[in-house]
Amino acid sequence: xxxxxxxxxxxxxxxxxxxxxxxxxxxxxxxxxxxxxxxxxxxxxxxxxxxxxxxxxxxxxxxxxxxxxxxx
Numbered sequence: 001x002x003x004x005x006x007x008x009x010x011x012x013x014x015x016x017x018x019x020x021x022x023x024x025x026x027x028x029x030x031x032x033x034x035x036x037x038x039x040x041x042x043x044x045x046x047x048x049x050x051x052x053x054x055x056x057x058x059x060x061x062x063x064x065x066x067x068x069x070x071x072x
Contacts, residue, residue, distance in 0.1 A: 012058075015051045019044055
């Protein structure tokens with residue numbers, strides 16, 4: 001399992017690719033090992049949380065740019 005880097009700002013595209021990899025892993029399994037499955041679910045949850053935080057950051061950046069444009 002690849003750990004999610006909290007401090008780096010992984011791109012949303014990279015996070016989505018990693019989530020797709022996790023989904024594909026589940027799709028490929030005929031029977032899922034509970035421990036491995038749980039690890040994948042935890043990784044996916046961490047990626048989703050990091051993606052939400054990154055989306056919030058991007059939204060804030062857009063708001064700053066918007067305010068700068070409106071004040072000119």
